[in-house]
Amino acid sequence: MAEKEAVQSDQQTLGDGDIEDLCVAVSDFAGLSDNELQFSRGDKIEVLQKTSEHWWWSRLNGHFGYVPTNHVVSFSDSSFKQISWQDCDYFENYGTLKLHLEMLSDKPRTEAYKKAFEVYCRHTKDKVVLDIGCGTGILSMFAATVGQAAKVYAVEASDIAHYTKSLVDKNGLGEQITVIEGEMENIVLPEKVDLIISEWMGTMLLFEFMIETVILGRDKCLKEDGVIWPSEAQLYLAPCSAQSVYQAKVKAWDNVYGYDFSSLREEAVKEFFYKPIYNHNLSDEDCLAEETCILQLNMKHVQIQDLEKIDKDFSFLVKKSGPLHGFCSWFSVGFSHPDSDSPMVVLSTGPKHSQTHWHQHLFMLDEPLSVAPDNEVTGRITLIRNTEWRRHLTVIIQGQVLKSVNKERIQSFHKVFPLWMDQVLKDEYIKPKD
Amino acid sequence: MAEKEAVQSDQQTLGDGDIEDLCVAVSDFAGLSDNELQFSRGDKIEVLQKTSEHWWWSRLNGHFGYVPTNHVVSFSDSSFKQISWQDCDYFENYGTLKLHLEMLSDKPRTEAYKKAFEVYCRHTKDKVVLDIGCGTGILSMFAATVGQAAKVYAVEASDIAHYTKSLVDKNGLGEQITVIEGEMENIVLPEKVDLIISEWMGTMLLFEFMIETVILGRDKCLKEDGVIWPSEAQLYLAPCSAQSVYQAKVKAWDNVYGYDFSSLREEAVKEFFYKPIYNHNLSDEDCLAEETCILQLNMKHVQIQDLEKIDKDFSFLVKKSGPLHGFCSWFSVGFSHPDSDSPMVVLSTGPKHSQTHWHQHLFMLDEPLSVAPDNEVTGRITLIRNTEWRRHLTVIIQGQVLKSVNKERIQSFHKVFPLWMDQVLKDEYIKPKD
Numbered sequence: 001m002a003e004k005e006a007v008q009s010d011q012q013t014l015g016d017g018d019i020e021d022l023c024v025a026v027s028d029f030a031g032l033s034d035n036e037l038q039f040s041r042g043d044k045i046e047v048l049q050k051t052s053e054h055w056w057w058s059r060l061n062g063h064f065g066y067v068p069t070n071h072v073v074s075f076s077d078s079s080f081k082q083i084s085w086q087d088c089d090y091f092e093n094y095g096t097l098k099l100h101l102e103m104l105s106d107k108p109r110t111e112a113y114k115k116a117f118e119v120y121c122r123h124t125k126d127k128v129v130l131d132i133g134c135g136t137g138i139l140s141m142f143a144a145t146v147g148q149a150a151k152v153y154a155v156e157a158s159d160i161a162h163y164t165k166s167l168v169d170k171n172g173l174g175e176q177i178t179v180i181e182g183e184m185e186n187i188v189l190p191e192k193v194d195l196i197i198s199e200w201m202g203t204m205l206l207f208e209f210m211i212e213t214v215i216l217g218r219d220k221c222l223k224e225d226g227v228i229w230p231s232e233a234q235l236y237l238a239p240c241s242a243q244s245v246y247q248a249k250v251k252a253w254d255n256v257y258g259y260d261f262s263s264l265r266e267e268a269v270k271e272f273f274y275k276p277i278y279n280h281n282l283s284d285e286d287c288l289a290e291e292t293c294i295l296q297l298n299m300k301h302v303q304i305q306d307l308e309k310i311d312k313d314f315s316f317l318v319k320k321s322g323p324l325h326g327f328c329s330w331f332s333v334g335f336s337h338p339d340s341d342s343p344m345v346v347l348s349t350g351p352k353h354s355q356t357h358w359h360q361h362l363f364m365l366d367e368p369l370s371v372a373p374d375n376e377v378t379g380r381i382t383l384i385r386n387t388e389w390r391r392h393l394t395v396i397i398q399g400q401v402l403k404s405v406n407k408e409r410i411q412s413f414h415k416v417f418p419l420w421m422d423q424v425l426k427d428e429y430i431k432p433k434d
Numbered sequence: 435m436a437e438k439e440a441v442q443s444d445q446q447t448l449g450d451g452d453i454e455d456l457c458v459a460v461s462d463f464a465g466l467s468d469n470e471l472q473f474s475r476g477d478k479i480e481v482l483q484k485t486s487e488h489w490w491w492s493r494l495n496g497h498f499g500y501v502p503t504n505h506v507v508s509f510s511d512s513s514f515k516q517i518s519w520q521d522c523d524y525f526e527n528y529g530t531l532k533l534h535l536e537m538l539s540d541k542p543r544t545e546a547y548k549k550a551f552e553v554y555c556r557h558t559k560d561k562v563v564l565d566i567g568c569g570t571g572i573l574s575m576f577a578a579t580v581g582q583a584a585k586v587y588a589v590e591a592s593d594i595a596h597y598t599k600s601l602v603d604k605n606g607l608g609e610q611i612t613v614i615e616g617e618m619e620n621i622v623l624p625e626k627v628d629l630i631i632s633e634w635m636g637t638m639l640l641f642e643f644m645i646e647t648v649i650l651g652r653d654k655c656l657k658e659d660g661v662i663w664p665s666e667a668q669l670y671l672a673p674c675s676a677q678s679v680y681q682a683k684v685k686a687w688d689n690v691y692g693y694d695f696s697s698l699r700e701e702a703v704k705e706f707f708y709k710p711i712y713n714h715n716l717s718d719e720d721c722l723a724e725e726t727c728i729l730q731l732n733m734k735h736v737q738i739q740d741l742e743k744i745d746k747d748f749s750f751l752v753k754k755s756g757p758l759h760g761f762c763s764w765f766s767v768g769f770s771h772p773d774s775d776s777p778m779v780v781l782s783t784g785p786k787h788s789q790t791h792w793h794q795h796l797f798m799l800d801e802p803l804s805v806a807p808d809n810e811v812t813g814r815i816t817l818i819r820n821t822e823w824r825r826h827l828t829v830i831i832q833g834q835v836l837k838s839v840n841k842e843r844i845q846s847f848h849k850v851f852p853l854w855m856d857q858v859l860k861d862e863y864i865k866p867k868d
Contacts, residue, residue: 021455059856062856063856064856064858096705097698097701097702097705097706098705098706101682101683101686101702104686104690104691105682105686110691111691114691136690136695136698138690138691138693141691141693142691163697163698163701166697167693167694167695167697167698170694170696170697171693171694248535248539249535252535252538252539256538256570256572257538257544257545257548257572257575257576259572259575259601259605260601260604260605261570261601262604263597263600263601263604264531264570264597264601267531267597268531268535271530271531271532272531272532418496422493422496422497422498424498
């Protein structure tokens with residue numbers, strides 16, 4: 001039988017179904033016998049079994065042992081940091097090399113930042129830069145060497161920061177770059193900065209809501225005439241075919257080695273299409289209409305409260321016939337400088353550009369709809385930030401296919417997609433309107 | 435930043451780092467207000483927060499609410515089934531369609547069973563068959579139609595069994611195939627069977643240790659002259675190069691957009707090569723010597739206790755020079771019938787055959803070793819079943835590279851690979867011998 005699942009479980013993951021029992025050490029403990037864990041204040045320890053009131057069977061860095069419960073605070077204690085941000089999981093992800101390697105290996109992503117420093121170098125020279133969520137420090141290094149910044153503050157909350165300092169030193173940039181280990185929210189810089197750089201974008205642009213940290217950093221640290229990179233962001237939507245996905249997940253059940261397994265189709269739709277397919281590679285030919293922009297952010301001015309609920313009507317003119325399986329989404333960001341006439345540096349994650357580690361996000365309807373050229377697909381997309389799990393959101397897509405001639409409604413659709421945790425929604429979002 | 439991790443967390447996973455807080459309902463509960471969960475006896479409920487002594491904040495099938503603690507038993511209660519088998523996680527995996535779709539889509543795997551029924555049809559006709567862990571029932575259907583068995587008992591412990599019965603009926607096989615929902619260990623059949631079929635193989639052949647259930651089923655239900663499919667199994671090992679893996683995970687840090695990140699190499703080795711790489715696709719050219727069989731099982735006679743610890747000395751004659759990055763492992767199984775002269779039907783998951791969903795398993799050494807033709811790579815591989823997590827095991831590979839002429843030792847290696855959970859091992863396994 002399959003063992004692939006276990007591979008994935010070997011990775012620290014963020015999101016649905018991964019509420020582990022974790023505690024944080026509030027004081028050092030030496031471990032008095034072989035079956036007691038040794039740990040230091042601040043260690044995050046996995047609780048495997050709450051064996052007794054006084055001792056929990058736990059794991060830390062691959063070692064197993066008991067921890068005395070009076071030395072730790074459980075994450076579920078209300079006294080502890082709100083679990084709704086899942087910061088422990090979140091920063092634990094970014095504390096491993098795996099994600100950083102993936103991001104660094106994403107050349108369109110990383111080189112867009114580098115190019116911004118190349119194009120606007122004249123304006124970043126000798127300036128002070130803040131890198132929010134610096135990771136391994138690559139963007140700070142671009143700022144220091146390509147951008148010739150005088151000073152870079154590189155802030156990182158995950159454990160990767162332990163390494164960042166030594167990487168900066170090894171590359172002879174210790175004078176220019178100051179690595180600060182901590183959360184942006186708690187940090188006070190000795191000065192305001194000319195430029196903020198950050199790579200905060202996630203699925204549907206907003207997932208993980210790191211943008212909130214960037215906005216907080218901006219309001220706290222950016223000079224009034226300062227610049228923020230990316231300077232703007234756009235989120236796009238397009239109706240599309242996804243025949244191979246539909247074939248592989250739904251139609252496959254119609255004929256299984258000659259047997260009829262089609263009674264599993266409904267369950268398959270539920271299981272495979274309940275959430276968006278996050279790593280879809282949309283081919284341009286599968287777009288049934290030109291994409292439309294459903295969200296435009298000006299990073300200098302966007303406010304946190306703007307992101308709680310986003311509503312956008314759409315209207316697509318179908319350009320080719322085909323089964324409409326769902327909608328695809330992607331985003332782009334732009335880097336500009338007010339003192340420069342250079343054309344904007346753009347990083348697009350769309351199907352017409354080189355594939356990035358974000359891919360495209362595919363929202364599959366339960367059943368494909370037939371559309372023909374000049375049909376209109378009109379409706380509304382709503383993004384609702386999860387009120388409980390603050391790094392998550394829910395996407396609602398609803399609308400209809402209209403005939404080209406008399407605008408008569410042929411078919412309609414309405415679907416709610418959680419990314420990733422479910423949330424309780426008002427009836428108006430759950431129930432399709434007539 | 436990356437969002438890929440979250441995709442994986444959306445899947446039910448088995449193994450390391452996935453000890454969720456789960457409880458099982460011991461009685462129905464109607465839910466008295468909007469914020470109370472409604473559930474039925476037997477439901478497995480995710481506990482998100484142990485809010486108070488009397489109420490836990492929980493999730494079931496996407497709904498959130500409080501559950502009264504006197505209606506449930508927590509998995510960590512010692513009164514509950516031993517967590518060490520993780521049967522809840524295990525069967526939950528196999529209760530989703532995803533894994534079954536993956537297994538069904540693996541043609542070499544599925545068609546090997548079909549072919550066995552084709553080749554030995556004369557001997558299975560009108561016989562009684564037991565299918566252990568039948569899943570969607572595909573092997574039972576082969577038994578009934580291709581193998582023309584009189585009767586098939588199809589046993590399945592995961593929730594997929596809900597569907598199996600209706601699939602069997604839909605395909606007109608309800609007379610022949612009896613689907614039994616439950617664990618093999620607890621089931622009493624009305625008769626002994628002529629043939630047992632099962633697809634129990636995992637990473638390193640044994641991972642998940644479903645083989646134990648098959649052995650128990652055999653001892654309980656198989657006639658003395660009965661047949662078991664697969665009839666035998668072999669596990670293979672070969673020294674190999676894995677340049678692209680080493681480049682992508684370790685050497686990549688030497689030059690990151692012109693910066694020197696090489697101080698992360700050591701950490702990368704620890705993170706990426708600590709456990710085997712489970713889904714490696716070994717090309718035959720990367721094998722540095724002929725594979726050797728490190729384990730041979732006769733399924734009619736193997737005993738559970740044979741699998742607690744397996745030791746095998748190996749000696750490879752290197753056939754080409756290259757960096758020895760590690761060792762690859764794969765398995766094959768054979769289907770035979772004592773009353774038939776037909777050549778054995780073989781399913782091999784090795785690099786010379788079509789790729790299966792098992793791929794090959796790659797055990798990376800920390801540093802590559804140089805080997806040249808006629809060098810010998812000798813040593814020992816040990817498989818130790820995890821004494822605590824009974825579905826897991828640890829693999830220890832140790833040995834040396836010897837010169838061809840005088841057998842002088844050039845280099846040595848010793849590494850412990852947990853699959854997946856760590857376990858405490860005796861010193862003799864952890865410490866390399868001189």
